[in-house]
Amino acid sequence: MLGEEVRKDTDLMLSTENVGKEFNGVWVLKDIHFQLKKGEIHALVGENGAGKSTFIKILSGVYKPSAGSVFLEGKPVDFHSVTDSEALGIRTVHQEVNLVPYFKVYENIFIGAERKKKIGGMAIVDSKRMKKEATKVIKDLGIDFDVSSPTLLLNASMKRIVEISKVLVHNPQIVIFDEPTTSLGEEERKNLLQIIKGLKERGLTIMYISHNLEEVMEIADRITVFRDGNQVGTMEKSEATTGKIISMMIGHDNYKHYCRVDKYYCEDVYLSIKNLTTDKLKAVNLNICKGEMVGIAGVVGAGKTEIAKAVFGLDKIESGSIEVMGKPYVPSPENAIRHKIALVPEERQAEGLVPNYCVSKNISLTYLKKYANRAGLINRVLEIETAQAYIDKMGIKCTGPLQTIKFLSGGNQQKAILSRWLNGDFDIGIFDEPTKGIDVKAKEDIYSFLEDLAEQGKAVVVLSSYLPELMSLCDRIIVVRDGRIIGEYTPQQPNAEEKIMHAMLGGGA
Amino acid sequence: MDKPTSVNKNQRIEFLRKYGTVLGAMLIFTIFAVVSKNFFTLNNQLMLLRQMSMLTIIALGFTFVMGAGGFDMSIGNTAGLINIIFAMVLISTRNFWLALGAAIACGALVGLVNGTIVAYIGLPDFIATFAIGSIVYGLKMLITRGNPIFFPADIPKIASFIGQGYVGRIPFPVILMLFFVVLVIFVLTKTTLGRRIYAIGGNPVASLYAGINVKRYRLITFIISGISVAIAAVILTSRLGSAQPLAGEEFLLDAIAVCFLSTTMFGDGEPTGSGTFVGAFIISMMNNGLTMLNVPYYFQYITKGVVVIFAVVISVVLAKKLKLKL
Incomplete structure (x- = not known):
């Protein structure tokens, strides 16, 4: 492939030039020259807040870039909505599973895109055809499964497969996977990676976003690293090592095992x-x-x-x-x-945070009595000072104890939840x-x-x-x-x- | 704030989201004051305050329930039942404090039943409190056969003072209302109780993991709601000089409207004490102002509905705009 110098553009599925995104005068993404080759698995890695999500949202039409342009097969495209990008064959498998539990699997797969047939001039849902097509899509992934089973009973990895099938019935050209192995166990993870490799063999172009570098090293053909909204570099898998990626991600070499x-x-x-x-x-x-x-x-x-x-x-x-x-x-x-006894739960969003509370109120939540007198009156000054002390000690990146916690990155939210327990000895x-x-x-x-x-x-x-x-x-x-x-x-x-x-x-x- | 260029666009949206409802209320107030001769007079304003006092007190209790993410559909019917209990005890004992105690106990009991069914048995609050409201309605009709109970002439003075009395020119219910507004704002913003209630409303599972006894606190919010209904019902009965089994039913829809308005102000999508106060003022002002303009009552219902939807839509739209920017 490297030998084919001629018509360089034709092997590019998607590319961006100078793409940037600005919110309220802050550039969260700058000068991205990203190139996605046809039929490759291209991993995008970076710390939280590096700009990965913003970039994905630009490619899928959620955001409009504040600068630069996006090209699909060499032609400039201008997405106004997700519908626009989907029409051109770009689909995203999101990190969260979003299925209707009471639907059957095939009903979930075709949600919003139900196959219809006409009976006496009236369009009705064609369950038979949907079952057939859904069975084929899942079978093509190498899985034997009854698509009429209720979604409710599926395990996490099967739900993930249903999410992928939901995207595949639209015959996309580019599939973006956003942290697809979250909440999967070791074996299920491996199976999923195999499935994604299978998609590549079928000619799909894949973007793969993950925190898990082992996975990235296993699956990717090329790897692009983002840091602080900049594209630090893109490399072939053959020239990448975990250590190299990590040092590009964090910007220095003091990774300690x-x-x-x-x-x-x-x-x-x-x-x-x-x-x-x-x-x-x-x-x-x-x-x-x-x-x-x-x-x-x-x-x-x-x-x-x-x-x-x-x-x-x-x-x-x-x-x-x-x-x-x-x-x-x-x-x-x-x-x-x-x-x-302290318990820091697995599901930070669902079980840890009070999203609308500020950092300080989240930190004080468990041992609130320590900040209150006998009548239950809270000493807000003490509360904020303590929160500030934890922000400094734990290195929580935020604008201060009064910032609403939902706007923090995952790692900083986790540090706040840990601080909540530290409060109580x-x-x-x-x-x-x-x-x-x-x-x-x-x-x-x-x-x-x-x-x-x-x-x-x-x-x-x-x-x-x-x-x-x-x-x-x-x-x-x-x-x-x-x-x-x-x-x-x-x-x-x-x-x-x-x-x-x-x-x-x-x-x- | 003088130079619009220095104001961040986000801050402007945030300002609108928090204070838009208040600005809207001021606009409506101004329109009423201009259009109606009798609206912006001291007498009418004092009357407005007296009219809103009961609604405010009920809505303050509802604020606790809604702050914890719950809903109480029983408040209207409960008000009617408490009217009767209060009057019956008052008439048979001639002791105001005993009657007040019975009323509060009755409110707390309804709250206890609501809270137990919702928090401990786990029924959806909407259905459970609706059903309890129905039972309460049946009970009060069973007791009174739908007939009002009139106070005899020799009831204790204080029993009519509560609803009809004045301190200087200020109606006594207004003083009670202001007391409860201040108390509720204090409890919800400064104490562990308020903090935990809003935490539960914000994320019940996380609150459980943080060691908050979610069931107990949810139960407490329903009891507070029941007690606040009792206090409002006592004022209502005292003011009318009789216990009307159906009086107070309109409190349900109005209190819901007030609390939804409250969620559109000041806070982050949860009802607040101050928001509830302003919300109750808006609803009462609409009731009063439209009556002053001789607008038929059925048209008042339509207007109220439109105003509530308008306020909530605007706050939701602005909140969305903010979130997207962040």
Whole structure:
């Protein structure tokens, strides 16, 4: 392909020249010269706030560029809406799953584009044809599936497939994937990457946005890096390494891979879970000790989150018991907090934030009583000062304690949620996917923050489906599968990574 | 603010979103004052304030419910039931404080039932409080057979003072209203109760994870709503000098209108104490002004509906505009 110098433009599917976007005098995107070749998988990476989303929104017609122009197969295009870009064959598979739970799968696939037939001059919905076409689309992805099943019952990865099918029935030329593997487990992730590669083989041109560099390295033909609204560079996969991408993303080379020395010892058992059985868990036994960092690994749906929920009293316990510091404990969110247990939930938006509250009100939420007198009157000055202290300490990027939290990036929101718990001097901290969907720099900050907590003698439990994270952070790693604990490993033991992966995925055993 | 060039466009939209409703109210006020001879007189303004006092107090309670993301459809019927309970206890005991206590207890009880069904059993608030409203309606009709209860001549003076009395030239209900407005603004903005209620309204799941007892707080909002209905009903009964089983029904639609107007002002899409006060003024001013202009009552309903939709549409459109820019 590199040899074909002639008519350079013809192998370009989409390109931009000098594209920029300005909001209120701030250029969030500057001089983007992006080139998407026909039939390639082109990964776009960058920290949160680097301008990826804005760029995608320009390509899909949500925003109009403030400068520069977009070319489709060499011809300038001017999108006024998403409909315009869709008409020219550009489709996006969004990060969030957006399906009607009570619809059948094929009804979701054809939502807004129902196939119709005419009976006596009246157009009615042609279910038969939709089923047939939907079956074909899904089958072409290499999946055998009954498209008449209710969407409600699908697992996360199948829902993702339905989202992709929704796009594919329109025969797009370019498909933009925005973080498609979020909330998928290891195995499901691999399957999805295979499916995307399959789309490429069918001649589709693909843009792939992800935080996960392993994925990017596995799937991309070329990689473009954005930083602070600038295009830092575009490279062939052959010339890229994870380290190189990371240094381009963060702009300096001090990426540090955390690796704890073995200092695991158990003096005091802080949290003891005995034969815990719930709807999703089966006889779970677990001891968490002072000052240790425990990883709980498992694919999505294995039961990690359910352990946290049971401890916090959010799932009903059928049998078994929980003890805190050797004393019986009745789980409920209030009781958990009274017993100095903290839980940072997985779904930051849905379970963590009060979106319309400012940063300071979000930080003070759990331990609000600390800021109030007996009558319940809040000392707002103290509250704001404390929030400012956390903003400085955690490096939360915002305009100040009074900025509404929904306008912060994911990583900064996560730091605010962590600050909320720091307020209260907890002993046992449970962190469910603490670095999900946040950028490299913020991840680093959160890792070192978690380490500090363990240093201080707190028991730190990290739930994650991203194994490298647990391998570098934790003293020991407990593997959960199908609601059971099926093994415990230390990162130092030989071939730990393979063994854990094997345990997580079941490996046919 | 003098130089329009220095004002950021976003700030202008934000200003409009927060104060647009107030500006609209001022515009309507000015129109009434110009068109009607009797509208902008001290007597009429004091009457307007007295008329709005009951609606304001009910809407203040509703503000708690709506602040926590809930809805209470039972308030109109509950007002009628409390009219009767208050009058019956007053007449049989001749003790105002006992009657007041019974009224508040009755309001709190309805709130407790609403809150338990909604927060603890988990029924949708709209349906549950609507059904409770229906039961309450049935109860008050059962008690009175639809007949009003008139006060005898020898009831305690204070029982008529509450609704009819004056302090200087100021009607006493107006003083009560101002007291509750200040109290509610204080509670909602300065205390842990208010903070937690709005947190629940903003994100109930996150509030649960943050350790807030969401069920208990939702229950509390319904009880507050019930009590505020009781206070308004006592003023109403005192003012009328009789308990009318159907009096107070119009409070439901008006209070909903007030709270939706309230969400369009000052806050970020949640009703506030001050917003509710201004909203109640707008609705009452429309009722009063249109009556002054001899507009038939059915036309008042249409106008009110249009004004509410207009206000909400404008605030939603402006909020959207803001979000897109950010």
